[in-house]
Amino acid sequence: MDPGKEKFNDASSSRSEIGNNGNHFYDPSKESIWTRLGVNFESFKRAPGVTGDRLVAGDLSEAEIEKIKSETPMLQAKMKKRHLTMIAVGGSIGTGLFVGSGSALKIGGPAAILIGWIIMGVMLVNVTQAIGEMSILYPLSGGFYMLANRFLDPGFAFAMGWNYFLQWAVVLPLEITVAGTTVQYWTEKVPIAVWITVFWVVIMILCLFGTLGYAEEEFWSSCLKLLIVVMFVFIGIICICGGGPTGGEYDHYIGGSLWQNPGAFANGFQGVCAVFVTAAFSFSGTELVGLAASETPNPRATMPGAVKGTFWRITVIYVTSLTIIGLLIPWTDERLLGGTSAAASPFVITLDNAKIPGLNHLVNATICVSVLSIGLSCVYAGSRTLTALAETGYAPRIFTYVDKSSRPLFSVIAVLLFAPIGYVNVVAVGDTVFLWLQAISGLSVLFTWGAICLCHIRFRRAWKVQGHSTEELPFKAMGGVWGSWLGVILVVIVLIAQFYVAIWPVGGVSNGNERAQSFFEAYLAAPIILAFWIGGYLWKRTMPWRAHEIDLDTGRKSWLTVEEMRQYRADRKAAPSYVRIYRTLFTN
Structure with missing residues (x-):
């Protein structure tokens, strides 16, 4: 193995401020703790050079250094394993599950929501496995946008990147508004505009702490969300069996009676088709582990466990909780109509029906925290994608600015400026505006997931054509290219x-x-991404990469040979059986 590459790829290597050619590299560990946390004026200054967290100088040649500098933004690796794990497991639990599942139940019925969420879950397992394989090998800032730029076509990557940025930018005002309506579950005396302002300010304050602020908030909010869902599952099972409090609706055995009357399907096949986008929206955010890989010190150690956590989240959290909801609430319940506020949440409705005092308020508070969490995810994902677009020349260069606290500052501001759109909710035209915002974001995540799978297919093809073996891969997708x-x-x-x-x-x-209105409300994202794709082609005139043209070396993290990987896997097989089972199910 080349010693320079080995040093570059060893996460435990000592960092150097001066390269072999006299080049100086910025080392953020030399800054004060207040600068690294982003709470003083110094932290807002542009970070000079390339951060020590992203580059080990040592024996790298001048050409290698310049190549790395040109492809990589200066984002510091601040995320720990616990952060990445909780982003994968609980990061996307929000209004899609807590509130949106209510409207899906109303439209499709209990069988439809199970079918819809299971199909989307199978899709998502393959998406996250593909992300894991590529992000561990290429932990590039900008995540799957950069992967699409490398493995597919820069013009298509342009469309994908701007589509992903818009998806999160328009979801931000939607989530902030939902947060306001969630608080109105307790009181309607305070105007919703006040609550929108409060949540906007809170998100801005958390954004001051950059990656670390996002990671810590996501960790603790995910812990709370997981606790509430697990608690709801146990309470739901007891209620289905007739163990609810006396005087409530669940003080007698219910079983599967609601699947017979009013029935398992609300609108037949049409209802099943109608819940897919709601299911996709509820899962959106899982792909953020691909963006976070570049801000994790050792993706090879942390990513596999985060990726495998997707399976458990889909099985335990979504499928189990949705099954219980379908057994406890009839799709004819009028409170499910619309599904835009906490009062329409099937979780809150279930606890109200059970007459369990206090727990409905706890669930509502959790919904409020979840909405805040997704709002912060909007800023994180949107800003990182915009920065990556700028670094490849598809967005203004001002968005390449990264400060000493590792914040892509102007990109963060650009996303936050979408939040005031939430104020349209206070006027009569607000509902119409929000319908079109939802139309923009509705299908976006599906295009993103499809593009990730296509990236993986092209990567595997290039890997084979250029003489590599899958045994060289530090992590292999469970289903492979199939x-x-x-x-x-x-x-x-x-x-x-x-x-x-x-x-x-x-x-x-x-x-x-x-x-016509119904079509564009449901399918507006498709012509938008098509327009971006055409615009990207006309601007740069790029063509899809052929397998032998794809760059497999730049930014590659692992350079182990087949023999070295075989030895590594043989050593792992020698571990006790209980250790191997745990690694297979939960880690790497």
Whole structure:
């Protein structure tokens, strides 16, 4: 192995401020703790050079140094293993599960939400496995946008990147508004505009702490969300069996009676097709582990466990809780109508029905924290993607600015400036504006997931064509390239299903104008990403990469040979059986 590459790829290597050619590199560990935390004026100054966390100088040549500097922004590796694990396990638990599942139950019925969430869950398992394989080998800032730029086509990556930025930018005002309506569960005396302002300010304050602020908030909020969901599962099982408090609706055995009356499906096949986007929205954010890989000191040690946590989250959190909801609440319950506030949350409705005092308020408070968490994720994901777009020349260069606290400062500000759109909720036209914001974000995550699977397919093809073996990979996707093909096929199926309900919506339409409005409300993201793709091609005139043209070396983290990887895996097989089982299920 090349000694320079070995030093570059060893996370435990000592860092140097001066390279072999006299180049000076910025070492953030030399700054004061207040600068690193981002709470003084010094922290807002541009970070000079390349951070020591991202580059070990040593024996690297001048060409290698310049190559790394040109591809990598100066984001410090502040995330710990516990942060990344909780981002993967609990990061996307928010309004999609706590509130959106209520509207999905109303439209589709209990069987439809299970079918919808399970199909999307299978898709997501393959997506996260693909992310894990590529991000461990290439922990690039900008995550899957940079991977699409490398493995697919810069023009397509341009469309994907701006689509992903817009997805999170428009979700931010939506989440802040939902946070305001969540608080109104307790009191309506305070105008919603006040609550929107409060949550906006709180998110801005948390953003001051950069990556560390996001990671810590995500860790503790995810712990709370997981605790509440697990608690709800146990309470739900007791209520289904008739163990609820006397005087409540669950003081007698219920079992599966609601699947018979009013029934398992609310609107048949059409209802099943209609819940897919809600399911996708509830899972959105899981792919953030791919963005966070570049801000983790040792992705090889932390990413596998985070990726494997996706399976447990889908099984235990989503499927189990949605099954219980379908057994406890009939889809005819009028409180489910709309599903835009905490009062419409099936979790809150269940606890209200059970007459369990206090727990409904605890769940509502958790929904409030969840919304705040997703809002912060919007800023994190949107800002990192915008910075990556700027570094590849597809956004203004001002967005490449990264300060000494590792914040992509102007990118963060750009995302935060979308938050005031939430104030339209206080005027009559607000509902219409929000429908179109939801239309922009509705399908965006599906395009992102499909692109990630395509990246993995092209990466595996290039890896084979250029003479590499899959045994060299430090982490292999569970389903291999066939898992990614399954992910692409499921994305296409869901897009077709959404096209069907966009043309023939649940409840029907009375005229052509309503049909056109229904279509664009459900499918607006498709023409937007197509327009971006065409614009990117006309601007840069790039063509898709062929397998032998794809760059597999720049930014690559692992340079181990087949023999070295075989020895590594043989050593792991020698561990006791209980250790191997634990590693297989939960870690790497």
